[in-house]
Amino acid sequence: MPTLVMKFGGTSVATLDRIRRAAKRVGREVANGYDVIVIVSAMSGKTNELVGWVEETSPLFDAREYDAVVSSGEQVTAGLMALTLQEMDVPARSWAGWQVPLKTNSAHASARIEEIPTDNINTKFAQGMKVAVVAGFQGISPEGRITTLGRGGSDTTAVAFAAAFGAERCDIYTDVDGIYTTDPRITSKARKLDKIAFEEMLELASLGAKVLQTRSVELAMRYKVRLRVLSSFEDNDENAGTLVCSEEDIMESNVVAGVAFSRDEAKMTLLSVADRPGIAAAIFGPLAEASVNVDMIVQNISEDGRTDMTFSLPVNQIGRAEKAMAEAKASGEVKFSELVIDSDVAKVSVVGIGMRSHAGVASQMFKALRDEGINIKVITTSEIKISVLIDRKYMELAVQALHDTFGLDKAA
């Protein structure tokens, strides 16, 4: 039998009624001839409640106990989903992570999946079970303790199961009906994509489109798992949602697939830094140690052996970054004349694998921004992405202009 993985997020299993609706979708896929592995999240709000209790009890908690507590939410949903399916006469049973067993390393609260043996579940499939309902987000460490994969880890669980069982597809049911060219709240012209390449999705996911966890997309890309994102609140036909797949599976596509953005960015510039080998390490080492997530980095042309170093970071990490730089200056590790902070910037990016073969995307982007009178503060580029830092107040305008200039409201 072909296998299908279906993953339901917290809002899709928030109530018994929603679990029932999700179970009906599962039942339809069983009727279509699939053996189905269902990955469930905790009912929405549950994980936050449990995390809240742990943090209130012990601010610097033992992550092993955190995992023991927090993993319980998915266990509940898995049992309830199995019961719901049984009520519909679909042979089903639930599996906690440790029962599969989904083996992870011992990095509690953010464990990495190491192996998913398929024997236990496949034996049950062979005996007539049609649906294995697996508690997402959790596994078991070599020491026999429960681990969790970090927030959003249920997506990763789903993709890992799809890879391990050679599933035909991994359907991620969520509260949006697919991946859009940009956030529809910014422009009504935003269009749902039928397909998107893994690489594009990866850039969009890490750039702030919160639909899929980055790790799950990476994993899907590595194991060529066809991922479909679709709504659990709408009736879906065969072509519903967005398929995240290999480039080869996409016949035609726009040069630019989407416009991503990140609102709460800040920019820091160290003026007149001594330009010597190792200076980047001297600056970004302490920032990493202070848990500052540095994103874009630009080093200006050196003049008289001195340069300016600019980088972007989340606006709520400014304090930590300032402190780290002040200490690095005080210790003599990093010399600079001044630290300039701009806390009112946003990042806007265009992403598309078509850029590889199409010249002129960058210049078209810059022209569109210029035509709107938007000043660009920092530019970084990768093979399939161009990002700019601009004043935050122009963010929506920039997204709309770029969406228009690349014709994203129309399919290729």
Add this chain to the structure above:
Amino acid sequence: MPTLVMKFGGTSVATLDRIRRAAKRVGREVANGYDVIVIVSAMSGKTNELVGWVEETSPLFDAREYDAVVSSGEQVTAGLMALTLQEMDVPARSWAGWQVPLKTNSAHASARIEEIPTDNINTKFAQGMKVAVVAGFQGISPEGRITTLGRGGSDTTAVAFAAAFGAERCDIYTDVDGIYTTDPRITSKARKLDKIAFEEMLELASLGAKVLQTRSVELAMRYKVRLRVLSSFEDNDENAGTLVCSEEDIMESNVVAGVAFSRDEAKMTLLSVADRPGIAAAIFGPLAEASVNVDMIVQNISEDGRTDMTFSLPVNQIGRAEKAMAEAKASGEVKFSELVIDSDVAKVSVVGIGMRSHAGVASQMFKALRDEGINIKVITTSEIKISVLIDRKYMELAVQALHDTFGLDKAA
């Protein structure tokens, strides 16, 4: 190191604050030099919520899924308790039932404990862990699935651990401060007992004193586990609560230890039953199949080959019992002239191991009831207990009269 088992029920761990108070008690016992095994229930209300979800999802639920769902509550409390102890610098970790592993049979939702290997936990004690916090009420089946022991199973878990680890004592922390001679709501003269024998506690537990689960007392008696029942809401000294222990450990005791009662009883009489071998089986077989909990049974003297058969049952099972008897009559299995139902009775019992060596307890009991004008409808006796069925409206009066006549307000 001597080992102590401490069990905290749902109300004792209902909030993070109460968990903290319970943890302080644990910390004190660690300071006293004990290795402690803490058994926790789910936060009060949690199990009911989970059971409610299961029953709403699937009225005739798969008990394996019920167990997977319902066991999660204790897992949460165990983790939170371990974290709380760690915050107090007490080395502690949590254990789910399957991690110990507490091995049970496969009777899901009411599993029996088969074995508790001590190696895993003892290894940790040897490494410096001072407290093992174990999720109560749960275990693992030979098939590797989570089982639960039935409601109140955390008491049984605690006693089983005390037996397996040869604990010095098993302290059951609850919302009352001990075992009383009778319910203080019925008479203000009710007195807390310092000690009570297992056999007495067993009769009291099954007779309606809801402090300890019957199974846990049976288990404690079999393995001679010294059980102490005490309040988690009061400061306790060395002699707080009530010690449930072997007869030999009780130097002096009243002839009668306590007066138990059960309010919602009913009495059924089958008139003019053919008195032949196998008639009792013919009557009580169908009742058992209909899940009627028959308690007292009295068969009158036979006359002309016919007799009357009287039995008591919970008042809310009258319907089921009537139906079963009507069917047995229709099928010709049981012949009787009439079924007489009295749904307004209560059971009152006096319990005491002293009865074994003291004659006259029954007559003293009957005299006290006669003096209050209370008519006795049914009498049954055992070695350490005398029970009577009376009109429900006289129940409180009967309890007070018996409490007085046996001088239960004064210690032996």
